[in-house]
Amino acid sequence: MQIDPRRSAAFMAAVDTGSLELAAAQLAITSSAISQRISALEQDFGTPLLVRSRPCRPTGPGTRLLQYLRRSTLLEAEFLAEMGMDEGPARVALAVNNDTLATWLLPVLGPILAAEELLVEFVLDNQGHTFALLEQGRVVACVSGEAAAMHGCTVSPLGQMRYRMVAATGFARHHFPNGFDRDSAQRAPVVVFDRKDSLQSAFLLKHFGLPEASYPFHYVPASDPYVQAIRIGMGYGLLPLEQCEALLRDGTMVDLTPHLHVDVPLYWHAWRIQPPRLERMGAALLKAARGVLLPLP
Numbered sequence: 001m002q003i004d005p006r007r008s009a010a011f012m013a014a015v016d017t018g019s020l021e022l023a024a025a026q027l028a029i030t031s032s033a034i035s036q037r038i039s040a041l042e043q044d045f046g047t048p049l050l051v052r053s054r055p056c057r058p059t060g061p062g063t064r065l066l067q068y069l070r071r072s073t074l075l076e077a078e079f080l081a082e083m084g085m086d087e088g089p090a091r092v093a094l095a096v097n098n099d100t101l102a103t104w105l106l107p108v109l110g111p112i113l114a115a116e117e118l119l120v121e122f123v124l125d126n127q128g129h130t131f132a133l134l135e136q137g138r139v140v141a142c143v144s145g146e147a148a149a150m151h152g153c154t155v156s157p158l159g160q161m162r163y164r165m166v167a168a169t170g171f172a173r174h175h176f177p178n179g180f181d182r183d184s185a186q187r188a189p190v191v192v193f194d195r196k197d198s199l200q201s202a203f204l205l206k207h208f209g210l211p212e213a214s215y216p217f218h219y220v221p222a223s224d225p226y227v228q229a230i231r232i233g234m235g236y237g238l239l240p241l242e243q244c245e246a247l248l249r250d251g252t253m254v255d256l257t258p259h260l261h262v263d264v265p266l267y268w269h270a271w272r273i274q275p276p277r278l279e280r281m282g283a284a285l286l287k288a289a290r291g292v293l294l295p296l297p
Helices: 005-017 020-027 031-045 060-082 098-102 105-116 130-135 169-175 199-208 223-231 241-249 276-292
Strands: 090-096 118-124 141-144 153-168 190-192 217-219 237-240 253-255 262-271
Touching (some): 005 031, 005 060, 020 031, 090 098, 090 130, 090 276, 098 105, 098 118, 098 223, 105 118, 105 276, 118 276, 130 141, 153 169, 153 241, 153 276, 190 199, 190 223, 190 237, 199 237, 199 262, 223 237, 223 241, 237 241
Parallel strands (some): 090 141, 190 217
Antiparallel strands (some): 141 262, 153 237, 153 253
16 A cells, blocks of 8 residues: 555644644645545544644554654655755754753754755754654654663763753842752742753752742743843752853852752664664764763763
8 A cells, every 4th residue: 555645744744733724724725625635544544543632643553654754754855865856955853852952952963954954843842751752753853861762763872961050149149148958948939941840849859858849939931031030030940051151150140059960861862764864964963962061971
């Protein structure tokens, strides 16, 4: 059986956009046509492929189909380029965590994408959850905190990011006049990235015995506003060294626990069978990342 390209394109668009309406707009056809093509694809395979929820999501068989379609699309683009029939740069979807994207990744990855003639779509999630996006077929590779490889994939260590528990100088003087201790930490607000962010809670529990519900906190789910929230004194929190080193140096921020830090290991996951351009991109990314990140122990 051959997979109908129009039906598979409708399926991928529905998953990528999260709705039949947006998929229709992307492919310049009607929502009804999108639904009909996906239904026909499901009939071809004899099983449901898409849960028509908000957002749309693939079923188990749909996930496996999506994984195949992602890789076959890239392989086709690679073949056409080799045959001199290139219709333009290939697009790759990569899952990364916010702090990685906000700090070291773009300066490292930008030249690689240009050299390999690749366009990128970043899908953002916590480093503990990017792995699931690769597993679901949403992306072709990811930066993750997961050390074990998924079936059919390879994993390579990138390095680790160091985080410091910091606060604005005025905030620290007001809330921690005698230094950072358990009692003061129960009253001072923490800045947390989002509900998946466990860095702060794990740090406070491990080193100060504070469970998550024992202190006030803000949610600020964007990297630059998160830094700004700490800088203007909304609260304190863990920041990557790349984002706070200059602010610590000029006295804008202070390190509340200079004897403590958090190192977050990062790994590169990609499908074992992938186009040569993606292989070269991954190899170059690994080499460059190891020049800017701290080595894993």
